[in-house]
Structure formats: structure tokens, C-alpha cells
Amino acid sequence: xxxxxxxxxxxxxxxxxxxxxxxxxxVSLCAALLGVSLVLKKYSMIGxxxxxxxxxxxxxxxxxxxxxxxxxxPVVIVAAVLLLRVSESSKIKGDSAIAMxxxxxxxVGILAASMTTGMNxxxxxxxxxxxxxxxxxxxxxxAVLSVVVIILFIVFYNKIFAVTFDENFAAATGTNVKAYNxxxxxxxxxxxxxxxxxxxxLLISSLIIFPSLTAMRVCKKFxxxxxxxxxxxVLCFVVGLIISYxxxxxxxxxxxxxxxxxxxxxxxxxKIINK
Amino acid sequence: MALIxxxxxxxxxxxxxxxxxxxxxxxxxxxxxVIGRNGSGKxxxxxxxxxxxxxxxxxxxxxxxxxxxxxxxxxQQTPVQKDFPASVFxxxxxxxxxxxxxxxxxxxxxxKQALDKMELLGIxxxxxxxFRELSGGQQQRAxxxxxxxxxxxxxxxxxxxTGLDPVVTTEFFNIINEMxxxxxxxxxxxxxIHCAVKxxxxxxxxxxxxxxxxxxxxxxxxxxxxxFIGGHRHD
Numbered sequence: 167x168x169x170x171x172x173x174x175x176x177x178x179x180x181x182x183x184x185x186x187x188x189x190x191x192x193v194s195l196c197a198a199l200l201g202v203s204l205v206l207k208k209y210s211m212i213g214x215x216x217x218x219x220x221x222x223x224x225x226x227x228x229x230x231x232x233x234x235x236x237x238x239x240p241v242v243i244v245a246a247v248l249l250l251r252v253s254e255s256s257k258i259k260g261d262s263a264i265a266m267x268x269x270x271x272x273x274v275g276i277l278a279a280s281m282t283t284g285m286n287x288x289x290x291x292x293x294x295x296x297x298x299x300x301x302x303x304x305x306x307x308x309a310v311l312s313v314v315v316i317i318l319f320i321v322f323y324n325k326i327f328a329v330t331f332d333e334n335f336a337a338a339t340g341t342n343v344k345a346y347n348x349x350x351x352x353x354x355x356x357x358x359x360x361x362x363x364x365x366x367x368l369l370i371s372s373l374i375i376f377p378s379l380t381a382m383r384v385c386k387k388f389x390x391x392x393x394x395x396x397x398x399x400v401l402c403f404v405v406g407l408i409i410s411y412x413x414x415x416x417x418x419x420x421x422x423x424x425x426x427x428x429x430x431x432x433x434x435x436x437k438i439i440n441k
Numbered sequence: 442m443a444l445i446x447x448x449x450x451x452x453x454x455x456x457x458x459x460x461x462x463x464x465x466x467x468x469x470x471x472x473x474x475v476i477g478r479n480g481s482g483k484x485x486x487x488x489x490x491x492x493x494x495x496x497x498x499x500x501x502x503x504x505x506x507x508x509x510x511x512x513x514x515x516x517q518q519t520p521v522q523k524d525f526p527a528s529v530f531x532x533x534x535x536x537x538x539x540x541x542x543x544x545x546x547x548x549x550x551x552x553k554q555a556l557d558k559m560e561l562l563g564i565x566x567x568x569x570x571x572f573r574e575l576s577g578g579q580q581q582r583a584x585x586x587x588x589x590x591x592x593x594x595x596x597x598x599x600x601x602x603t604g605l606d607p608v609v610t611t612e613f614f615n616i617i618n619e620m621x622x623x624x625x626x627x628x629x630x631x632x633x634i635h636c637a638v639k640x641x642x643x644x645x646x647x648x649x650x651x652x653x654x655x656x657x658x659x660x661x662x663x664x665x666x667x668x669f670i671g672g673h674r675h676d
Contacts, residue, residue, distance in 0.1 A: 328538040338491035339539035340509030386571035
């Protein structure tokens with residue numbers, strides 16, 4: 167047992183692991199908070215679509231020699247705004263719009279990446295994540311943006327509940343529903359981009375979807391769903407990071423598999439409780 | 442001035458006009474039922490009155506200092522709500538959200554208001570229960586309690602008793618009557634002509650436009666009213 171603790175303490179003496187831990191835990195927390203609202207509004211796929219756009223943007227930024235984060239965050243925010251607009255206008259259904267935008271962005275990203283570096287490991291690390299990708303600036307940016315996401319979420323918690331539960335009621339009683347939808351979409355964009363480097367473009371949306379669905383198996387209150395989802399998300403990330411270090415597995419995939427395991431346990435527990 | 446005035450309003454969606462030339466006003470203390478068959482444009486009219494949807498032509502004007510945050514509404518349930526993990530108290534309390542403006546948290550007064558409405562509707566014992574696990578009647582009461590938290594001057598009801606059994610329906614209308622007596626303006630949209638005639642004071646009958654606007658007694662005597670009330674008994 168002491169061996170394990172020693173092993174873990176050695177692990178966290180590496181700067182890159184410490185960075186990954188801090189940034190990853192914060193991003194997991196944000197993703198869990200936003201995920202509850204997205205899942206309930208049946209917008210889960212937006213997170214997925216945005217991560218593909220993020221991949222395209224990062225590949226493009228690398229090709230054009232732009233600072234990756236400063237280029238990617240605005241691009242993904244614009245994509246989020248577009249996706250919401252398209253879903254609301256209902257000419258093209260939301261799911262088709264997301265599929266179009268995400269595969270389109272993926273294609274652009276692959277083209278951009280293959281032109282500059284050739285199809286090499288860079289693509290691999292974009293798609294499936296790498297904990298080595300986090301620089302010191304990334305960690306600082308993650309920390310600052312995460313704090314902003316968390317503060318906004320707490321300040322607008324009651325409004326987010328009202329808008330998530332019943333958009334029409336909220337609109338009829340004078341709440342600016344569009345603005346709150348936009349707020350959620352923008353915060354989601356930021357979270358997706360922050361988490362994408364580490365978790366991978368193809369895996370980041372699981373951080374948004376799994377924890378809230380897991381919490382909903384057993385929780386009967388909105389507040390407890392939020393709380394449990396946040397705790398599950400952060401724990402899965404931290405434990406996943408440790409396992410991936412010990413077993414030398416890819417971090418992103420390990421965290422996702424852990425999330426699946428916890429989801430199954432909660433689903434079984436929910437079945438037993440509700441009997 | 443009237444609480445809400447519709448001036449030459451035309452309604453439609455996706456380029457299709459469903460009702461046109463609608464002009465009427467809702468006065469303080471009205472108990473108005475908007476009736477008509479499915480597709481007659483009554484739900485679209487409700488959305489326009491609530492300002493969720495812009496009319497294609499004409500305008501909806503709020504008067505008498507009516508603010509949007511003084512409106513309550515009980516709309517048909519959405520698919521999202523059927524599987525929503527929230528306690529009854531959280532749902533009812535969210536009716537107070539519009540009053541908070543940009544203030545982040547609910548005050549004691551908000552919580553007391555929510556508890557009072559729950560007491561009034563006899564759902565205090567459901568406070569901690571999960572909304573999705575309630576029966577249809579209980580859910581409707583929770584949503585009515587929320588609407589009552591929001592409604593200060595006017596309450597809108599959209600097909601409020603669909604799927605409720607007769608006993609619950611009668612109880613429901615008794616509560617609405619009580620609110621009306623205490624000065625609340627009520628606007629109900631329904632295809633249930635019998636409830637409309639039985640409980641409300643004024644009828645607007647729609648089909649592509651307003652076919653009738655007057656008191657219940659006038660409606661019963663009118664040709665269209667006699668036909669519609671009679672016609673429904675056959676099916």
C-alpha cells in the first residue's frame with residue numbers, strides 16, 4: 167500500500183503530470199456542470215460537434231503558425247453560435263446540422279494537418295489526446311477560464327434551471343432564453359477547447375455527457391444531479407490519470423472507460439433503489 | 442387601457458398563415474376562453490400573446506403597466522420535462538426566477554411564496570419528490586403552483602386539463618375560479634368546449650380568425666355556439 171502511495175507521489179513530482187492534473191480536473195468540473203443542462207436539453211451532440219470544429223481549428227492554427235488556443239477558442243465559439251442558430255431555425259434539423267459542421271471541420275483539419283506535417287503522430291495526439299500537450303500557459307488559461315465558467319454557472323444557476331426545464335415558460339415570463347442558451351453554448355465551447363488537447367477531439371464530449379447521465383441514474387433533484395455529476399467527473403479524471411500512468415495507457419481513453427464503468431455501477435444502483 | 446391588446450394580428454409558421462385579422466383586448470378581471478378545433482390557430486395565438494412568437498402582421502400591446510415578469514403560464518408539457526430530474530420544490534420555486542432579475546439566489550420571500558402555493562394546491566407532501574415520478578395530475582398541480590408563483594396579474598392556461606380525470610379536472614377549475622375571484626385575469630386556450638362554457642365568462646371562438654367574441658350566454662345563444670356545443674356532444 168505504501169508502495170502505491172510512493173509511486174503516486176513520484177508521479178505527481180513530474181511537472182507535466184501535475185499540469186495535466188490541475189487543468190484536467192478543472193475542465194472535468196466545468197464539463198460536468200454544463201453537461202447536465204446540455205443532456206437535458208437534448209443538445210449532447212453539440213459538444214461532440216464542437217470538438218470536431220476544435221480539431222479543425224487547431225490543425226489549421228498549426229498549419230498557419232497561429233497561437234493554437236487564441237485561434238481555436240474564438241472559432242469554436244462562432245461554431246457554437248452557428249449551431250444554435252441552425253437548430254432554432256429548424257430548416258435543417260439540429261442533428262444534421264451538427265453532423266455537417268463536425269465532419270466538415272474534421273476534413274478541413276485533416277487536410278491542413280497533412281499539408282504541413284504529413285499524416286504523422288501529431289494527428290494522433292489531436293484526435294486521441296496527449297497529456298504532454300499541456301504547456302504552462304495552457305494550464306493558466308484553463309484555470310482562469312474554468313473559474314469564469316464556474317462563477318457564471320453559480321450566478322446564473324436558477325436561470326439555467328428555469329431555461330433548461332421549460333424554455334417557453336422562461337421566455338413567456340420575460341427571461342432572455344436566447345441569451346442563456348448562448349451563454350451555455352459559449353461556456354461549452356471554451357470547455358471543449360480546453361479539454362480537447364488532453365482528452366482528444368474524439369473523446370472530449372464524453373466528459374460532458376457521461377457524468378450527468380451517471381448522476382441522473384440515482385439523483386432525483388437538480389441540485390444533487392449537478393453535485394454528483396461534478397464529483398463523479400473530477401474523480402474519474404483523477405483516478406483515470408493515475409491508472410493511465412501506472413498502466414501506461416492513453417489518458418483520454420482511460421478516463422472515458424472509467425466513466426463508462428461508473429455509469430454502469432450507477433445504473434445498476436438506480437435500478438435497485440427504484441425497485 | 443386593456444392589459445393586452447391585439448391589433449390586426451396575423452399568425453402563421455413557416456410561411457403558412459393560420460389565422461388573420463385578429464383584434465381584441467383582454468381586460469383586467471376577464472376569464473377568457475379561446476376555443477376552436479385543432480389547427481385553428483389558438484395555440485399560436487397564445488404564443489403571440491405571451492410574446493414567445495412574433496405575429497406575421499399587426500402587433501400585441503401590453504397595457505396597464507403589465508410587465509412580462511407578472512405573467513404566469515401553464516403550458517402543455519414538453520418531452521424534456523417528462524424525464525427531468527428535479528424535485529417538486531425546485532420546479533415550483535423556478536416560477537420565481539423571473540422576479541429575481543440578475544440577482545443570483547432566491548430570497549426567503551421567494552421560498553415562502555413557493556411553499557404557500559404548494560400548500561394551497563395540496564402538494565406540500567410532494568415537496569422533495571422527483572417531478573418525473575409524479576402522476577399526471579400531480580405534475581399538473583406542480584406546474585400550476587409554479588405558474589401561480591409567477592402570475593401577479595394574468596394567468597395563461599394551454600389545454601390545462603388534457604389527460605386529467607374528471608375529479609381532478611373539477612378540483613383544478615375550482616382553484617382557477619378562486620384565483621379569478623381574487624382578481625386574477627385568466628386566459629385559457631382549450632378545445633374542451635364544455636369546460637370553457639361551464640367555467641369561463643367570455644368566449645373567443647377561432648377558426649382562421651375570430652368567429653365569435655362575447656360572453657358565455659351570448660355564445661350559447663349564437664348560431665356558431667349552438668352548433669359547436671351541440672356538435673361536440675355527438676362525438
